[in-house]
Amino acid sequence: MKKFILSITTALVVVFTPSILIADTAITFESKQNVSARLLVDIGPNGVHSWIIKGIKNGTFAEHGVDVQFIGKGPGSVKTGIAITAGKAEIGYQDYSGVVLVNSKTDNPKVRTIFVVDDKAQDGVFSFKEKNITNFDDLDGKTLGGYITGVTNKVLPAITDAKWEMVNMPFSARVPSLVTGKVDAVEGFLTSNVFNFEKVGVTRDKLNIVRTSDKFPMAVSRVITVNADWADENPKAVIILRKVIRELLIDYIKNPEDSVLALEGPIVSTRKKRILEIRRAKYGIKELIWTDFVKVNGISNAKTVGPRLSRYTSLLVDKLELPNRHPDSKYFDLD
Numbered sequence: 001m002k003k004f005i006l007s008i009t010t011a012l013v014v015v016f017t018p019s020i021l022i023a024d025t026a027i028t029f030e031s032k033q034n035v036s037a038r039l040l041v042d043i044g045p046n047g048v049h050s051w052i053i054k055g056i057k058n059g060t061f062a063e064h065g066v067d068v069q070f071i072g073k074g075p076g077s078v079k080t081g082i083a084i085t086a087g088k089a090e091i092g093y094q095d096y097s098g099v100v101l102v103n104s105k106t107d108n109p110k111v112r113t114i115f116v117v118d119d120k121a122q123d124g125v126f127s128f129k130e131k132n133i134t135n136f137d138d139l140d141g142k143t144l145g146g147y148i149t150g151v152t153n154k155v156l157p158a159i160t161d162a163k164w165e166m167v168n169m170p171f172s173a174r175v176p177s178l179v180t181g182k183v184d185a186v187e188g189f190l191t192s193n194v195f196n197f198e199k200v201g202v203t204r205d206k207l208n209i210v211r212t213s214d215k216f217p218m219a220v221s222r223v224i225t226v227n228a229d230w231a232d233e234n235p236k237a238v239i240i241l242r243k244v245i246r247e248l249l250i251d252y253i254k255n256p257e258d259s260v261l262a263l264e265g266p267i268v269s270t271r272k273k274r275i276l277e278i279r280r281a282k283y284g285i286k287e288l289i290w291t292d293f294v295k296v297n298g299i300s301n302a303k304t305v306g307p308r309l310s311r312y313t314s315l316l317v318d319k320l321e322l323p324n325r326h327p328d329s330k331y332f333d334l335d
Contacts, residue, residue: 035237036067037090037230042077042098042222043171045070045267047260047277048191048284051252052093052224052245054262061244066237077151078102084227085110091241092225095123097151099225100313103331104322112228113309113332114238115245116300118221118288123152124211126178126193127185133208136160136215139185145169145177146187152212153187158319159215175200189221191284195276216315218308221288223332231333242300242334249299253290256281302334 039056041049053070055061061068071089074080077098084092085102087110096113103109125144127133133142140162146153148168167183174186175196186193190211194204212219224245231238252259260268260277268274289299297304310328317325 034065034067035234036069037226037237037241038069038071038088039091039093040071040080040083040089041073041093042080042095043073043075043189043192045073045263046191047256047263047279047281048222049093050256050259050261050263050277050281051248054252054259055244055248057262060248061241064240064244066240066244076147076149078149078154081111081225084225087227087229090227090230093117093222094225095121095151096220096223096309096312097121097123097155097316099223099331100316101151101154101320101322103326104317104324107324109324109326109330110228111225112231112330113223113225114231114334115224115242116220116305116309116334117223117249118284119291119294119305120221120288121212121216121219122190122221122284122288123155123187124190124209124214125152125156125185125187126197127208128178128206129208131184131208133185133210135210137162138210139164142184143167143182144185144187145174145183150187154320155212155316156187158316159212171196175202190287191280194283195280216312218311218315220305220309220312228330246299249289252281253285256285300334306332306334 039052045053056068056070068091074083074094077095078101080092080094081098081102083089092111099111099113103111125133125136125139132138136156136159139160141164143165145167146169148166153166169177171192174188175193177183178186179200179202190209197207226238257278260274260281263277268277309332313328313331314325316322
């Protein structure tokens with residue numbers, strides 16, 4: 001495993017160039033705001049959230065006039081979106097499919113994506129290889145563990161016509177349920193489940209992992225969202241947020257170890273936990289953030305990732321027969 005970690009680190013160091021990483025390379029903060037905002041994340045937080053927690057703890061957001069306070073987790077992307085819609089948080093760190101699911105069920109959408117963090121979708125289905133679930137159609141007639149109201153379960157009907165029995169269970173029960181044979185497969189996020197299986201001695205080579213991105217390459221995963229009313233009232237603050245987020249994310253890609261230090265305390269209280277979260281962060285960077293697409297087009301480049309979001313939004317609304325397909329601007333504004 002040590003070789004794996006080092007190989008990721010080396011690859012990241014070799015390929016970094018500012019012109020590729022940054023769509024608007026001049027990160028300047030021309031006008032300081034004095035506004036506050038509450039941040040809600042989907043799960044955790046863990047290593048993949050560490051970069052934004054770091055920006056809060058070290059005062060980077062506040063330094064530029066947006067006082068961001070971390071208030072907890074959804075839990076899940078749909079509930080995070082519901083909370084933002086209700087004005088219980090101004091900023092969200094959530095899966096984009098959750099944005100579509102929440103916004104498309106109302107005539108007055110309030111969740112607006114302002115930055116794409118994960119260039120690839122990371123939700124998917126995990127099973128032991130002997131179950132022969134190598135694509136989503138293989139779920140037909142199987143039992144699947146996860147949240148009935150979760151993003152993955154809601155997105156799956158857009159991917160396959162297979163019919164399965166959904167067994168409702170929290171995150172903590174998924175890996176044990178698969179290991180003991182209570183279900184044939186479990187749904188979840190790559191950066192969560194891979195390491196949860198590892199804790200009980202199940203290595204990656206024993207698993208089949210079928211990801212949404214296998215079927216829909218245009219799909220993204222975690223994004224930064226804002227409450228639309230708050231954004232309209234504070235347009236300069238949104239510009240500052242994007243620039244601070246870009247700066248923090250680039251630093252995280254280059255040096256995830258430093259970002260994970262921001263979790264020291266109740267979240268990361270031991271050396272073993274710190275090593276785990278560093279590995280989780282590096283794995284997420286390699287699999288989801290620092291993709292071939294991003295290497296060519298840059299991080300959260302509105303001109304190139306915007307059309308992908310538009311297609312993915314239409315696909316979800318159509319396949320899931322959601323009541324509303326709003327204009328793109330009601331789902332995302334990356335400029």
